[in-house]
Amino acid sequence: MLKSKDNFKSLKKRYDNQRAEPPVMRPPSTSSSITPSKIDFIDDKEPSIKNSIFSFSNKSFISSIFNSSKRDLSNFDSNVKPKSRLQYAFNTFISQKTTEPAPKDSFRSSMAFDNSTSSSQFKVVILGGSVAAICAARYIEERCQKLVSITIIEPLKKVFLKTGASSSLTDNTSLNCLFVSPENIFKLSQNSIIRDKAVLIQEGHVGLSMGPPIPFDYLVIATGSSYPPPISYPSLDYQHTANMLTRYFQTLNNAKSVLIIGGGATGVEVCLRLINNFYQKNIAIIHDKDLLLNHDYSESYRKKIQQKLIDSKVKLILNDTAKISSFINYGHPPKGRWIETTSGKMLFFDIQINCSGPTGNSDFLKKSHLDYDNVVEKQSKFIKVNRYLQILDSENIFAVGDVNNISGVKNVERAKSQARCISKNIGLLLQKKLHPETFPVAKLSVWVPDSINAEITLHKNENIPSNQSKLQLINSFKSEHYINNEVSFRKAETIKKIYKLYNAELGTYGAL
Ligand SMILES: Cc1cc2nc3c(=O)[nH]c(=O)nc-3n(C[C@H](O)[C@H](O)[C@H](O)COP(=O)(O)OP(=O)(O)OC[C@H]3O[C@@H](n4cnc5c(N)ncnc54)[C@H](O)[C@@H]3O)c2cc1C
Structure with missing residues (x-):
């Protein structure tokens, strides 16, 4: 399977043309179900929430009786619990020492009585329709009720849950x-x-690919990240994404040799699935470090996983890199290809699974009033945020979920907790606007970092110089902060939770 460079110099040239061109982004066809016009999915009839015992005002009333206004009563909400005693201490430290005091959640109760009469005075626009966006939409709707009108902008009719992408490769x-x-x-x-794509942001407006600009008072960017196929696919038609995954599944079934490019969480997850589902395949994984995964996982866990792959006869090509940087979607369409590595190896595999990592979906910020180079990380394209999850220098623009540059494991729980945080902050900013005499300053709610790496990013974003207390923090949590991080393998529970969030019916789901 692995041969030296010299033997293959001539072959390399011959097979160069097998490298894949990136798939072309298909423009939406006018006759398709994807229309540029505004689509209001909600019935015209009065929302049932208004008269329900669980309505906003009733909740606030009940909360105030039981003195529990800070508790979130949403049925889809699960408060993030500290993972350990140290984690709890860490959280407390963060909120006490490095952040503003936690604001009283009085907005809910003060608004509860205004709600029946006020019409939507403020416009909240949310970019994206996946987990982070939907959580944000639901939290903001629950918190601000009729004070705001919320518009979600998402180009896909059906959002792709990439959480389960790798499971569909083997099932x-x-x-x-x-x-x-x-x-x-x-x-x-x-x-x-609105089914459309944000292409630019100007002060107070989002420019769309097809429709007219949409005004906003508050903007939530939840546009996530893109991976090379098969983890995601740049098509507006979900059928194309499904076809792509089916093609990978079929090619994998017939392949004798498989190369996984990248030994991060996605690459390791794919590898574990291949081991579990296929026999007698030559599987190799190429990774640029000497240990699989990264510093978000404990060293002992990384070693354990590495040993498991070795025991399963996976060929590990470590401290080496596949030369594919100029081919963003290398590996698509799935077929046999030669690949060159930086150490000079020439490798041939029947299929290559590109797990080389995500880039943030933030290109629309290039055309904006913001200083793009200052607010977006150059290589990763992730958006820099402060501890309140505001884009740097913008009070009314937030970035949540996978699209922001906060280090650590990005997952559904994190997206949820960030959405909850910005819903509070939008509420607090509204409160300041509506009652400037009572609330001259909005003490915003801080997103509590879920790891030291996350905390370090926020410090960097805010240009806080590293000091003694931070270093102490890092040392005391060195072995604790990623104690629970493992590559998630079983997806059924997560997918079920996501469906609940969407109020959607989950049919049969195979072996997720
Ligand atoms: C292989 C893999 C396995 C994973 N497994 C798990 C797991 O087991 N458990 C878990 O909790 N998490 C898991 N995750 C992480 C989880 O999938 C993400 O954290 C989650 O999807 C983040 O959601 P998001 O809304 O931030 O972004 P995304 O899911 O990336 O969604 C972004 C949305 O924004 C839309 N969009 C993009 N650009 C624009 C634009 N210009 N205008 C408007 N809309 C736009 C996109 O169409 C998309 O719908 C996994 C991720 C991967 C890749």
């Missing part, structure tokens, strides 16, 4: 449940979804 029956429509998420009729 195609799970494919159907990886696409979900956001059409049922709102309870209130003033909120809506």
